[in-house]
Amino acid sequence: MAARSGSMRRYLLQRLALVVPMVWVLVTLVFLLMRVAPGDPVSAALGGRLSPAALAARRHAAGFDKPLVVQYGEYLRDVVTLNFGQTLTDNRPVREVLIDNGGATLTLTLAALIVAFAVGLPLGRRAGRHRDTPPDVGIRLFGIITYAAPVFFLGLILQLVFGVFLDWLPTSDQAGPVVQAEVPTRTHILLLDALLAGQWNSFVDVLRHLILPAVTLGLLLAGVLIRLVRVNLIQTLRSDYVEAARARGIRESDVVGRHAFRNALVPVVTVMGLQIALLLGGAVLTEETFNWPGIGSQLVNYLNERDYTAVQGIITVFAVAVVVVSLLIDVVSAVVDPRVRY
Structure with a gap:
């Protein structure tokens, strides 16, 4: 009995240890992909609607005029604190969008x-x-x-x-x-x-x-x-x-x-745990x-508006959700089939 509980504890610790690098890789990819497109997110979302001075102010307020390394550090900090920023098109907290939809x-x-x-x-x-x-x-x-x-x-x-x-x-x-x-x-x-x-x-x-x-x-x-x-x-x-x-x-x-x-x-x-992304x-x-009126439809709207901040926040939540569900599926599999944890 002690051996079984020990193997289960060891398996859970291993899986939990893998969650952190998996989430880090996913959120890093999201951050980089959102910045592959030329220009900055504020100009992409609001270009033509605001004056150059207003665009510069919004760009400074969002932190997009800072070096990329600084933006990345602030992004990781915000992800840890569940602060996904403000949408650029309607100036709503992304967290509010996630809750409402x-x-x-x-x-x-x-x-x-x-x-x-x-x-x-x-x-x-x-x-x-x-x-x-x-x-x-x-x-x-x-x-x-x-x-x-x-x-x-x-x-x-x-x-x-x-x-x-x-x-x-x-x-x-x-x-x-x-x-x-x-x-x-x-x-x-x-x-x-x-x-x-x-x-x-x-x-x-x-x-x-x-x-x-x-x-x-x-x-x-x-x-x-x-x-x-x-x-x-x-x-x-x-x-x-x-x-x-x-x-x-x-x-x-x-x-x-x-x-x-x-x-x-x-x-x-x-295997079904791997289908959550699908x-x-x-x-x-x-x-x-x-x-x-779900998060998916909002994601499409923000993509059409090129609101990179909202897209970045929503995709990050999706990525973390996939990792968490995969972890839960692994735990269930270990409970159902003891061979998994050996």
Whole structure:
């Protein structure tokens, strides 16, 4: 028992030690990439709108007239203190933008994960259990299409079918304008705010608006999940302990469900942590397609305005979020599978 706890503690310390250099490399790359373009961010965002004197004042206030090394040191200090500066176009704290729009992105991401697991796990299990049969071929084809199809294209198809032709679901925004005006803001998560306020009609309205973007983004991840579950289940079904269970006369459904499928999910958990970046990247396109008021849509707006300060802050948060989620996935994998930490 002491050996197990010691190995787990050692594994956690190793992973935590790797987080710092990973985050440092990511934020450094963000800083450098934002400064590759010619000129300075203030001129890029506000050039032509302000006089040269006003531009120089804004440039000095933002610190862009300082040497690059000094800017880098201040940038690292601000990242550590969670101070991402002011946006150049609307002069808002980037942290305020993240708080106001982060709830919508979090809602979409979690809903997409639910869709991905609800679709990917059962289909991957069925494909792995019935290998090289017509259902397996159909499921594999479905997984390839959902993964390969551009997110915006899939979103437009769903909007056209379920929003225009069938008129079942709304095709844009997080909720109706009346709902957005009536629901009091407490957590910046509209679905949760409607629930806390006891406004059930508003809660249903937000859910209806969430379905199409969540399905669009969830199917992207479901295509990856189907393939992972199928391949790992096929390998697990060939293992000795599964053959031993069959030899004891255990029903095939129990062999697959109780023995093979659970063990097949262990490597899936590890790999799925690496898909968080894919999910966040897909969220940007999904939010833009469905006019979803999340961080991704704000990022696109700031990119169009060439607001480098806002873009730098948002991408930094995305990068840190990917690292933190990867760390959590590693910890979960070590708990589920003791072989990981040895």
